[in-house]
Amino acid sequence: MAAPQRSVRCIVLTWVALHITTTEAVDRSNFKTCEQSAFCKRQRNVKPENSPYRALLNSLDVTRESVKLQLINEVNKVPLLLEVYGLRGNMTRIKINELNPLQPRYEVRDVLVREPPTVPLTVVGKDEDSVELSFENKLYKVIITSKPFRMDIMTGNELLLSINSRGLMVFEHLRKRKDSYTEKISNTVGSMWNKIKNVFISEEKEEENVENQEVKGESEAADEEAQAEKPEDTNSQKENEEKEDEAGMWEETFKTHTDSKPNGPSSVGLDFSLPGFEHVYGIPEHADNLKLKTTEGGDPYRLYNLDVFQYEIFNPMALYGAVPLLLAHNLRRTLGIFWLNAAETWVDISSNTAGKTLFGKMLDYVQGANEIPQTDVRWISESGIIDVFLLLGPSPFDVFKQYTSLTGTQALPPLFAISYHQCRWNYNDEDDVRTVDAGFDEHDIPYDVIWLDIEHTDGKRYFTWDPNKFPNPKEMLQNLASKKRKMVSIVDPHIKIDSGYKIHTTIQSRNFYIKTKDGNDYEGWCWPGSAGYPDFTNPEMRSWWASMFAYDQYEGSMDNLYTWNDMNEPSVFNGPEVTMHKDAVHMGGFEHRDVHNLYALYVQMATSDGQIQRSGGTERPFVLTRGFFAGSQRYGAVWTGDNSAEWDHLKVSVPMCLSLALAGISFCGADVGGFFKHPSPELLVRWYQAGAYQPFFRAHAHLDTPRREPWLFGDDNKLIIRTAIRERYSLLPFWYTLFYHAYRTGEPVMRAMWVQFPDDMNTFSLDDQYMLGDALLVRPVMEPSVRGIQVYLPGKGQVWYNVHSHQRHTGPQNLYEPVTIGTIPVYQRGGTVIARKERVRRSSSCMQDDPYTLYVALNGQNTAQGDLFIDDGHTFNFEKKNEYIYKKFNFVNNSLTSSTDPVGHYKTAAWIERIVILGARKPATVTIKLPDGTESNLNFEYNTETSVLTIRKPAVNIAAEWSLYIR
Structure with missing residues (x-):
């Protein structure tokens, strides 16, 4: 790929300079709103009304494993396949895909720890409009209504949730783009064929009287197709034809970047109604309150892994990671909705009690209002299929068990990993490391791990050491090991394009890089300058990456060196929204738009595997990741990214980690002191006190900030910080036991108050x-x-x-x-x-x-x-x-x-x-x-x-x- 033009270089270098020196908040114009995201805008413009989807009950196919039937969009006639599974442990799985897609649609891989065991679904009732299924010894019922298509999940006479009850389901089918001439011919042929069908259908109706209801249903479907040429339908048909070329359907431009869509629009959306629920939580990562807000009148919550430095708080913008799990809770029950889709996703939340004060709710009660509180949740993803797990509880701990039975439990970290970590961007050299390490001993402050950021490498070439600043890494590591301490070094997934760099040349020679839509190696800009991005969706690439952590491959490494995966959203400085183009191509021909939110999970997975393999399978790994997805808990820890030395950022770290814990990721923490800016002594002290009681406890600071080692803020503050750190160490047996339970049962280490007191x-x-x-x-x-x-x-x-x-x-x-x-x-x-x-x-x-x-x-x-x-x-x-x-x-x-x-x-x-x-x-x-x-x-x-x-x-x-x- 040719070098970027001078103007692009200027843009990238300016962005890097801002990343290093800015004291301003994030530039939100760099990131899309729903209105600027074509598929989100398109789906959100669909208003609650009668759904065009109908369930063809005569296609019902019941096996021991599942129930399948077809859905038809009565506007475009595209058939879909609905699959319903009863799962062991009070769960239901629902999948919707095209019956005959133009090419296979992406289905998320490697997130589920196994195919979940099923329980038999039994048909217990059926008529011309609906079919009723039961599972878990008839404890739960699934009612599928034909027209419009709707599903209801019940226990006894209680309605737990409804699917497509507001008619907001949208499933955009893959298609080939037609030029105007071809389209006209196709329309003409289609019109003639419909008229011929009308004649045959009319004759057929005169000759025979259809009595069987299922046959009648099929005939009605054909009759409805024949009505497409009636004058009253002409306008709606024309509108649908025009939508083929609606802006953003075949390509989409944001600022200077354009992503092509060779198979046209492919988004999926579905709505869920939760009667009796006012409180919903989860869908991290957002710098927002624990309880999710309604999104009417504003943007939905966005799930799209992005490099957002110095992020704003209390808004639904996307951040570094995405876990598409939402929990709903009331006095009687906890439910979960796990939307298994790795594409860009938006989540709309509405409520019939939104805006009502406590007094207003009490007044409703006094006046005898019989409106049941209800929260409605609408999921919208750019591509893939609809694959959703309904976790039916009934208790919060049941939901945790259900979710982690699907995606895995939190890995049990080594003891040192839940101790105190000292980090900054960057400790300068081996002397600096030695001095800081000695400072902790001199001031009688315990710590377990010192960290090295990107400057420790030889020109941002990962798996290397700067030969001038870190000429003797083994000696440095041995010095730490003599005190039973560890080191973490950063290894990012953007690889410097350099013919003398063996990591790059090996990836290139093995064809392991992500490709452009034209088949060339994808190149973007990140810390090393021009960089390639390994295709971690490829198991062979992950296996090779893991092998690079062997002691004879990662020169200078030892068994007390662990790893930090940063910038793995992936971050691409000169890419759209500071990430990768969506039409980049991964193994199997799938586009980056299909797998984007999975990329970071794969990076951490391969790195974790590498640490395990280097020890012959004996030692537990420690890997910190910034990007994440459902299942990332199996591979290590997460932190809340590039926060600031501000009181509100300290405050928001609590709900951010609580939300992650609800979604299976217990090993969470925030940069103590704030990454950007310089904290006051009071703020720093309070952050140490808070951080000592969060699962991942690391101090970290930006390259541009003054040094912040705990003894640099006066003796009084040093003693308070030392006390906080020592409290953490005295409680390590308690912390370690909590992590053991998280590993065994999936219950969170750090818990929202309602989890422990669900009836308060x-x-x-x-x-x-x-x-x-x-x-x-x-x-x-x-x-x-x-x-x-x-x-x-x-x-x-x-x-x-x-x-x-x-x-x-x-x-x-x-x-x-x-x-x-x-x-x-x-x-x-x-x-x-x-x-x-x-x-x-x-x-x-x-x-x-x-x-x-x-x-x-x-x-x-x-x-x-x-x-x-x-x-x-x-x-x-x-x-x-x-x-x-x-x-x-x-x-x-x-x-x-x-x-x-x-x-x-x-x-x-x-x-x-x-x-x-x-x-x-x-x-x-x-x-x-x-x-x-x-x-x-x-x-x-x-x-x-x-x-x-x-x-x-x-x-x-x-x-x-x-x-x-x-x-």
């Missing part, structure tokens, strides 16, 4: 506080210069303990909590047990055999339960060899019992040095009994003011089984 309406819109597991409630301070904040403590009769003061509170209540610059309100829920390690050292690996402290928080019934997962913290042996310890702690009748999962086995020197019981009564004696019958008295202290009992040195191995008696 006061939690439904809360997104400035959250739960960690079921045990800790966190309310970060996210406003400047405050002396106190409001915290909502939910649960009727639920006991809560401030983890710092141990003060006891009872819910439900709105609590005013006084704060200082050194405090963050965190509460342990009564009825839980949390394990901590309070001997904090320089890195998590140094704490491997350190003793535990158990915090037992009693509820109103004086009971508590908790658990603890322990393994080596870095290998797959917990899974392959059952090398783990899984403990359960149960406090009841003034006795604390420790039991162990008999399957797991793992030796550790760690022991229990302290047990702290919150809400206890003062005892006379405390004794511990071991399985061999040995009993001994233990020393204890009791604080009358806080009702805290501290039992010192039980001195039992953490793996042992024992019982503690308080008398």
Whole structure:
């Protein structure tokens, strides 16, 4: 491909300069609105009315696996195939595709962990207008109505949701473009043929009386086709013909970029109505509130992976990742809609209660208004097929289990990965790395990982090191390893076009680059300048990429070097919307428009596989990605991208991570301090306090910002930051156990309040506080210069303990909590047990055999339960060899019992040095009994003011089984 013209170079260099130096917010004109996206505009112009689609019930085909029938668009006569599946675990799958497409339409690959197991669908009723199906032992019913086509999902007499009830389904068929002459001939022939059919049909009707209803239906369909030439239909037919050349159907221009559409418009859209639901969540990634807003009068939420630096907040613009999963929740049930489509997607949300105040809703109730609250959701994608999973709950945790049974659970990260990470763009050289590493030791601040951004490479050639700044990478890594610390280096998917660069020449020689529509290697501009983009949809390309992480391929790498995949949306500085042209071509002839949102997932997948392979399948990987899709949770962590050092960006990090957690991605965090701009000391301190209680905990900063290591803001602020980081390290056993549960069951680590308290309406819109597991409630301070904040403590009769003061509170209540610059309100829920390690050292690996402290928080019934997962913290042996310890702690009748999962086995020197019981009564004696019958008295202290009992040195191995008696 020829080098870009001078004007293009200027545009690209200007964009890069802005990316590096700007302090302004994102230029929204670089990114499309729905009005500027031809397919979104076209579909959104379809208003609620009678749908042109009809289900041909006489085509019904029922097998043990599925129910299939044809749909017909009565305007253009294009037949579609509807497939309905009952899935094990209260799920339904619905697929709609062209019956005879011009060429295969793209169906998303590699996202589902397996083909989901089905349950039989049974026809339990049928008449001329509808068919009724049942599944899951008749717990659920699917009613398909013929004309207009509609589907309803019911349980008993309760309507859960309806499909196409507003008639907004649109399925644009693939077609060949006709020139005007050919089109006229075709229209003339078509007109003559319709007239001939009219004659034959009229004669046929005179000769025989059709009595059979199914035959009658077929005849009516033919008759309706024959009516196309009637005068009253001429205008609508003409309009449909003219739509063949409507703007944006065969090619689309945005600014200076034009994408061709060789097979014409191919978008799909479908509406879902959710009666009884006012609160919907999910569809990350957006810098917005947790509860999704209605989109009437504005743009829909957009799902299209884009490089949006210094993004705006509280709007529906697309960001770096896309998970097309929406959850709906009310007091009785939680539902999920998983729209499996990797093309650009817009989600419209409307509600019949939108705009009504709480008073207005109460007035409706008093006046006896019988309108049921309802939320309507409309999905619109540019290409592909309709492939949607309906997750029927009924509880939030049922929906999490259902979704992760499809797309996989969060990978269990190595222990170091959930510790503290230090990063900036860029640590300059090996001396800089050494100095920063020593600074943490000097100031007694723990950390596990130091990061290197793009400047560490040799001219932005990934898998290389700058020979002047990083001449001895192994020596640098060995120095970190001696302190049990790690490094992460960046490896981006844009490859510098350079005949002397083996990564490029190998990809080129193996024909692994994405192609242009003309068959040439696609080239765009990114950090290295002119760059090629590997086709990660190709399994052979992914396998080769993975092999490049081998120690003999990635020179200078060691087993303590891990990976950061950035710019993998993919980012193309001189491309439309700073990404790839949609008519670029991937393996199998599919266009980039079909697979765009999958690209980042494939990059992270191949990188993760590479780390596993380099260890011979022994070590767990760690890969951070900026772009993501459904299923990305299987491969590592996500962060919220190029945020700013502003209070609102700190605040929005909470709902952003909560939304990701609802969509299966628990390993989420935001750049502590903000990537752009320079935080005030107060903002930085508050961000460290908040980040210490988010799953991924990394400080990061822009190239243009002053240095931000924790000790550079004065001794007072350093001590507060150190305290926050040390709190994170003391809670690592708790965090690690939460991630183990996320891996096993799909339940989120960081949880929206309504997830844990689904029957408390006061939690439904809360997104400035959250739960960690079921045990800790966190309310970060996210406003400047405050002396106190409001915290909502939910649960009727639920006991809560401030983890710092141990003060006891009872819910439900709105609590005013006084704060200082050194405090963050965190509460342990009564009825839980949390394990901590309070001997904090320089890195998590140094704490491997350190003793535990158990915090037992009693509820109103004086009971508590908790658990603890322990393994080596870095290998797959917990899974392959059952090398783990899984403990359960149960406090009841003034006795604390420790039991162990008999399957797991793992030796550790760690022991229990302290047990702290919150809400206890003062005892006379405390004794511990071991399985061999040995009993001994233990020393204890009791604080009358806080009702805290501290039992010192039980001195039992953490793996042992024992019982503690308080008398």
